[in-house]
Every structure is written in structure tokens, then in C-alpha cells.
Amino acid sequence: xxxxxxxxxxxxxxxxxxxxxxxxxxxxxxxxxxxxxxxxxxxxxxxxxxxxxxxxxxxxxxxxxxxxxxxxxxxxxxxxxxxxxxxxxxxxxxxxxxxxxxxxxxxxxxxxxxxxxxxxxxxxxxxxxxxxxxxxxxxxxxxxxxxxxxxxxxxxxxxxxxxxxxxxxxxxxxxxxxxxxxxxxxxxxxxxxxxxxxxxxxxxxxxxxxxxxxxxxxxxxxxxxxxxxxxxxxxx
Numbered sequence: 001x002x003x004x005x006x007x008x009x010x011x012x013x014x015x016x017x018x019x020x021x022x023x024x025x026x027x028x029x030x031x032x033x034x035x036x037x038x039x040x041x042x043x044x045x046x047x048x049x050x051x052x053x054x055x056x057x058x059x060x061x062x063x064x065x066x067x068x069x070x071x072x073x074x075x076x077x078x079x080x081x082x083x084x085x086x087x088x089x090x091x092x093x094x095x096x097x098x099x100x101x102x103x104x105x106x107x108x109x110x111x112x113x114x115x116x117x118x119x120x121x122x123x124x125x126x127x128x129x130x131x132x133x134x135x136x137x138x139x140x141x142x143x144x145x146x147x148x149x150x151x152x153x154x155x156x157x158x159x160x161x162x163x164x165x166x167x168x169x170x171x172x173x174x175x176x177x178x179x180x181x182x183x184x185x186x187x188x189x190x191x192x193x194x195x196x197x198x199x200x201x202x203x204x205x206x207x208x209x210x211x212x213x214x215x216x217x218x219x220x221x222x223x224x225x226x227x228x229x230x231x232x233x234x235x236x
């Protein structure tokens with residue numbers, strides 16, 4: 001029988017599931033499976049499981065309840081084992097790794113920071129700051145020469161990369177000392193930085209304040225999005 005896995009906790013974790021249900025419609029009943037002084041939170045796999053909002057929220061609710069009672073190794077939505085024995089074997093074979101991660105994650109939550117440029121504001125700023133960009137922009141508007149437009153585009157793209165790299169370095173310089181661990185992710189779209197921070201509970205207010213000051217420091221040309229506290233998915 002296939003098994004849906006929500007999380008792994010230490011054997012000493014209360015793993016209280018009263019009043020909780022799992023994914024599926026109707027919701028599946030939650031259960032535990034223990035091995036090597038570790039416990040996996042599981043349920044049957046519902047038929048036709050997809051990332052529906054109801055199911056994603058059910059998964060998240062289980063993790064939040066577990067986090068309120070102790071340290072959790074959260075698994076991402078959709079993690080399925082072919083049978084219970086597969087979970088038992090994983091808990092046994094990787095017990096040392098799971099215990100090390102539980103120790104590292106104790107008293108922490110994840111914060112995910114993404115930041116992007118406001119393209120229109122940044123373009124205007126580049127045109128103000130760069131005499132060469134001003135010259136190419138004026139020449140392009142006057143002549144309509146496509147080669148000039150290409151050169152202007154390359155110059156602006158280079159400026160954006162340079163400013164993005166500098167801003168990302170500044171983010172890490174300020175926030176990395178406030179985190180137990182960091183994980184740099186690949187930015188997408190207009191984002192110039194995407195970083196996950198593992199932050200101790202006692203430093204969360206300090207971390208959020210430091211991030212807010214960074215956003216204020218750079219002003220409206222930059223758009224910061226801080227998500228958290230989250231289950232520490234990136235550090236399992």
C-alpha cells in the first residue's frame with residue numbers, strides 16, 4: 001500500500017495528531033510509523049492526488065502543528081513511499097543524517113527572501129547615472145538605428161547584472177550572520193536574489209528588522225519579499 005509522508009520527527013516528539021486530518025477528499029487519517037528512535041507522520045495516499053489548495057493547506061497544517069511541539073524535518077508536498085517498509089528502511093539507513101538534521105534545525109524556522117528590481121525605475125536611474133547610456137538613448141531616439149538600440153540594451157543589461165550582484169552580496173553580508181545556515185537559490189524572472197535562511201527563534205525579530213532596514217535603505221527601485229517563518233524545507 002502506497003504511503004504519503006508528511007514529516008520526520010524524533011522519537012521523543014509527542015507527534016500529537018488529535019483533530020488533524022491529512023490530504024485527500026475526504027481527508028485521509030493520519031498515523032505514525034517509528035523506527036530507529038525516529039517517527040514518520042504518514043497517511044494513505046488518496047486517489048488522484050494533485051497539488052490542490054485544500055491538500056496543500058492540509059499538508060502545511062500538519063507541519064505547523066508538529067512544529068509547535070518540537071523540531072520537524074518537513075517533507076515537501078507529494079512525497080510518497082511505495083509501502084511502509086520503504087519508510088522503515090529509510091529511517092534505519094539514514095538515522096544518523098536525520099538525527100543530525102533534527103539537531104541542527106532545533107529551535108529554528110526558515111525565512112525565504114526574494115528581491116527584484118522595479119525595471120522602469122531602475123532604467124530611469126541607469127539613464128540618470130550613466131552618461132554613455134544617456135548618449136546611446138538620445139542617439140537611438142534621434143536616429144532609430146537598431147544597432148544603437150542593441151548597444152543600449154547590452155549596456156543596460158550589464159548595469160542591471162552588476163547592480164544585482166552588488167545588491168545580492170549586500171543582502172548576504174547583512175543577513176547571513178543572523179542565520180544558522182543559508183542556502184542560495186537560483187533567482188528567476190526579475191529577481192536578483194533568492195536566499196533561504198535558517199533562523200533561530202531567538203533571532204527572528206532581529207532578522208526581520210534587519211531585512212526591513214535593507215528594503216528601506218534601497219528604496220522603491222527594489223522590491224523585497226520575505227516569506228516566513230516557514231517549515232525548514234530547504235535545510236532537510
